[in-house]
Amino acid sequence: MLKFSVVIPLYNKEKYLYKTIESVLKQTYADFELIIIDDGSTDNSLKIANSFNDDRIKVYKQANAGASAARNFGIKKAEGEFIAFIDGDDIWYENFLETIISLMNKYPNLKVYGTAIGLNDYEKQIESKRRNMEEKDFIIENYFYYKIKKDIYLTASSAVVKKEVFYDIGYFQEGLRNWEDLDMWARITLKYDVAFSTKICAIYQQNIIGSASRYNGKINADFFDYPEKYILKYNVQGEKLYYMLEYIAMWKIYYARIIHSSTNNRKESLEILKKYKYTRIFKNDLIKTYIYIISPRIMRNCVKRICKSLYSIRSR
Template sequence: MPEITVIIPAYNAEKTILETIKSIQEQTFSNFEIIVINDGSTDDTQLVLEKIKEPRLKIISSQNEGVSAARNKGIKAAQSEYIAFIDADDLWTNDKLELQLAAIKANPDIGVVYSWTSQMDETGKKFHSGARVFIEGNVYQDLLIVNFLENGSTPLMRKECVDEIGGFNVNLKYGEDWEFYIRLAAKYKFAVIPKQQVFYRQSPSSATSKVAVMEQNLLMTLEIIYQSVPSHLQYLKNQTLAALYHYLAATYFAHVKNSSHINIVGQKLWTAISLNPKYLLDTVTIFYIFKWSIMKLFTPQIVKKLISLKN
């Protein structure tokens, strides 16, 4: 019986899924099964998967229902005591499962173990560090404010904990992993492996309209989250909104093409600051204000030539 089930939701992932599965095959811990849910792909994802010679691999093909439904199908099919998710374009370091499993076994009170992430571009050649946090134990309040796990490829979880909270909310389009983690944190303790073990691939978006759709859906996710937050913690909602708008300002920065886009960035940035003035003491926020001010004076194209800035 495998000890860990690795679940991969895959939609049109023919270009990246081989590399993702290779990073799983190269793990120092080997007693696992891999379940790939081909979520109605219209490219050659299925053909690519069928050519993989891996006895631990199981393929579930279904109609396209979205990442949450795909993950839930993987959970239902899982045969193991522990579950890990990885998106079909992300990568792990080879010690990810070994170190996380040791940590979760060392403490029966722990339901979730997460690691640090680095973002990589679409080509997988450029990287920058994500959050480097040491938040452990009862992380519920911290997770309400911001998703410090950052993505869906990070944690290892006890399957009984996942079953207890009922899996992913299939009605959410963005932030579904954040909402899922919060429900876990309401019942179980978290532990961290203070090491970069996940490479999260950032896919470029060509239009600010797509970021606007993301914003709308993240606000909807936030409202759903706070419907179940105890009354004595409702005061945290402004901090959560501030963190969300701070994230949106950074996201909009990546898609600035004209003066109207620059104005949108400013709106999101100042909304974050008005909701949580402590951001004015944050070096990242000060950097954003400087960058925004420069963009107001020059065109985005000139700014990007003058300075190389990571968003």
Template sequence: MTNPSITVVMPVYNVEKYIVAAIDSVLAQTFTDFEIVIIDDGGTDRSIEICESYTDPRIRIISQKNRGLAGARNTGILQSRGEYIAFLDSDDIWEPEKLALHKIHLDSNPRIGISYSGSQFIDEQGAQLRQAQRPKLENITAKDILTRNPIGNGSAPVIRKSALEVIAFGHHEEPQRICFFDESFRQSEDIELWIRLALTGRFAFEGIDGLLTRYRIVTGGLSANIAAQYESWNRVIQKTSGYAPEFIAQYRDEARAYQLRYLARRAVQMGEGAFALSLLKESLAISYAPLLKEPVKSCTTLVAAVMMRYLPANIVEKLAMRWTGGKVAA
């Protein structure tokens, strides 16, 4: 047997509501020379039972104790046979041409280590929202990765396996186990890896046109989740400053302001208008960069937060339906 061109790594943990749509979107790809490595990360629902119902020989299921998203992705990379690695979170969906377009992009540009694309937002039921991630696609620098993370989400990139091998390291408790993502992170593990890879200067980051990932917005979270995400992001900054202190010193404030604005947008999605306003206030106190460089996005976030904070819920929902086509998603 010849090795497939692309390995799709799909961590699975208690996602029985979404897993069929995710797997079906891979099997529907126009490019077919791939394998799907499903990592059973110790969940307790019917997710893996559903995965086992598929008979496509390109699907492999690997079970492990719960290690979190970073640990599941690491296992998938280690088990991969493809030249390229594509990550798909098991609550997201791909457009049928995604793998084909990234394969062309990477084959044509050996200097590119990570190829990515924009993403369309969908709600919990899979309905399309009006908003999308349309990132910067070219001339990506390490600063862009730190401050704006153009990759956007974990289901957007397709990565050259040789690029991941450059930044591999031994697990701090199990040195014989090779890691790529830092498993001490339960959030922000992707941005930590992107920064680490970008700072090597060995591979370029470049995007392609199109909204090729459908990124699911799951509402109903708690503000505590935002606090945990911010704490995790700060750990990324702390870790990176250990080996690139000048880089972090130069761009820390701008990056922190953008991160706080992003978290304010998440707070709006969760219906936490007052919390969103406090995050925006803190962002502006650190740097005006998000407001000056992206005034429309910043002002839209502010307006959404104010509406969420002060207007009756029924009016907010009506306005949200006009603007996003679904839940509020600043």
């Protein structure tokens, strides 16, 4: 039985896909199959995927149904014991799978493994907040604590999951067209501990510009409702509950800003914020968002005064 099945959900990534596939094929650990699911691409992505002459590659095509549907298709086709995902514009360092194998040897009883990931804004490298972190391996028992306090998190392109986990907690939510990864990692980490390496073994292509413009009210609202349902489903308690509630508040505050900037719906944004006044960790973000929504002019004037003050200090 193969150790790994690597799944690439693919939609219009012709600019980056060749390097992505190449980074997978160059892995120092070679016992894997590479499953590429073209999700109805309209560019040359499928042609690029088929251009590689490697027996480990299997290419499938489906009508456009979203990244979640493509990943689920890949999981069902996978023959490997573990599933690894990588998006069609991300990059693995050559030692990614080797690092995962090292974690497996160190923590053989776990079913979820991950490494740190660097961020790259397509044209400009962004320094990862974990670059100065000491390289070490450890078990994440409270994922939401590490996400909030240590900026350590899982992404689809830097995690490996035993296939049976998906039979247990379910597949990717196909009704979500945005943030489906966050939903999956919330479900997984509420039930499973994660063996994690702070070594950066992958690069995530983060397109910051225009991210708010992809807002879809109904779909995003669905996503933000899911985490609260999981509290009851998985009987979350104690410190894990505290940090999960803070995690939800963090995303709800962000969601309120998206609604306001995308639809200018002040009433809906403020109603969302009122429900999450309990937050302690993100209290300042909550206050700033209130001000931003109620009076953007006040926020702009505050920023101008701060900048003017800083300029005055530097000029002395």
